[in-house]
Amino acid sequence: MKICIIGSSGHFHYALRGFKSNWKIVAIAPGSKGEDVTPLKKALSEMNITPNEYKSYQEMLDREKPDVVVVNTVFNANSRILCESLSRRIHTFVEKPIATSFEELEKIKKLFGTVKNEVFFAAMFGLRYKPHFLTAKALLDGGEIGQIRLLNTQKSYKLGKRPEFYRRRDTYGGTILWVGIHAIDWINWFTQKGFLNVYATHSRISNNGHGELESTALCHFVLEQEIFASISIDYLRPNAAPTHDDDRVRIVGTRGIIEVFENRVLLLNDKGENYIPLLPEKQIFSEFLSQIDGTGSCMVTPYDSILATEIALLARESADTGRVIQVCQNH
């Protein structure tokens, strides 16, 4: 079973950590003009993998005929490549967001509708597979806090110095799309409820010379059954902080509260306040491959990947326009 990797600008490490012995990474190629694939080559070399190298990913796909392709190039190009790989009936593990415009997302939805019985894809929502998130999900599913009423989520990153393409909306997509989308996926995954409307704001002030990149954002969602959810996003985590990111979730239910922070899980309910032993980490790409070879199923579905991207696009539109946006229920 053969894997090709396109691009070196996103989370290709998920594929390297999760790939299985009966699979082989056979070839790599850049996904965008001038994209530097050195980081990918270096990581593969450290694993003693020497793939074929192509300049054109189309040529690579035509010649290698892989079973699976991993797509992580400059963010605005991922959707085009996803469409090409799905058209070729190649299962695709693709960087999130799967599209940076509504038009691209519509193309994917339409195309996937015609090929969904032959091919699978999933966006790189690898954070779900961390021990603390898996544990929180298990507590929710176990009924430990009753019905969810309110969620507060947080994505806080160090900014550092980002590649040039982060500085332009047309190549980067925006901070709600690139960073906030993870929290949108958590909210979808945890609640399993439809999003009804979205209000968001974002700002480029104090982005340390990163052009159009938004350094702060705040999102406010209403879901079915009057469930509310917030996302606080910032790139202002100080350099001296002990970790790159500070992901948090607080889930308020009718019979308790779950908090995920510092990679731990705190459960507060009528049994008191307790840190919960963590479930073991899993690998999203292993699950993805299991879905393909029929030995298992992938928690992140094409539907989840489309949904989180659509909600992120709507949140960005809200932030760009200042309006509350209704979510069309046509998924």
Added chain:
Amino acid sequence: MKICIIGSSGHFHYALRGFKSNWKIVAIAPGSKGEDVTPLKKALSEMNITPNEYKSYQEMLDREKPDVVVVNTVFNANSRILCESLSRRIHTFVEKPIATSFEELEKIKKLFGTVKNEVFFAAMFGLRYKPHFLTAKALLDGGEIGQIRLLNTQKSYKLGKRPEFYRRRDTYGGTILWVGIHAIDWINWFTQKGFLNVYATHSRISNNGHGELESTALCHFVLEQEIFASISIDYLRPNAAPTHDDDRVRIVGTRGIIEVFENRVLLLNDKGENYIPLLPEKQIFSEFLSQIDGTGSCMVTPYDSILATEIALLARESADTGRVIQVCQNH
């Protein structure tokens, strides 16, 4: 110097903890028809204070001619009494919100404009005086995190069984007005920036039989300079929780982050991540009396009291209507 207390339905304890030896609590009265003032009488009796008792607060004010009146009756009646005391030129320490409708607030603003050189009032924003909040404010003023860009605040309470008047919007005012207003005051106090617009949602689902009381709410503010602020509000804190409330603030600045939680203050900036020794607690009513007798000044001003009430009313209106509300800059 003489103090009268009207009502027993709010935070009269602030007055009992903060009153000074050269002041005397001379009389009490209910502020609303049928209001039970037993809790107030009991607390005074434990301090060996035996005030005169009146059935009519108007008669009390006319006869006792106090220098200061403390007002904390059923929430919708506080604004009317505040107008009466200000008209009599009696300095007033009044429960927040100072009004539960725009019409009442307009009356207070208009009246105060005519008497402001003769009389002072402040709302019961006593949380500012807690060691953790004073410490956070001192860090901000000391420039420890640079310019504020983003604030996430939280009010989480145990619901328990509340008095009957909490169950009706017309007597309770709403959860954003009663609970969220504290966080609005923190945001105003910390940032010293104008509020530009407001979006909020609230829900009565799972309020454990409390009629119209909203059990959850989420508020989203845009302030000057594209500063964003959120408030998460809930009455779903489990009975088994170690404290009644779980107040939190996270303030993200251009050079660091301050967090207030569990009554502690964590500062993260280029000096690393450190818990900060707390400043001593202060008493809002002591400061209020110092303002009156000319020995000091009260941190909570009439302007702050009006502002927080106005923003809370706008947030409630947003939540009732689903619209983003612009804040008129006519303060």
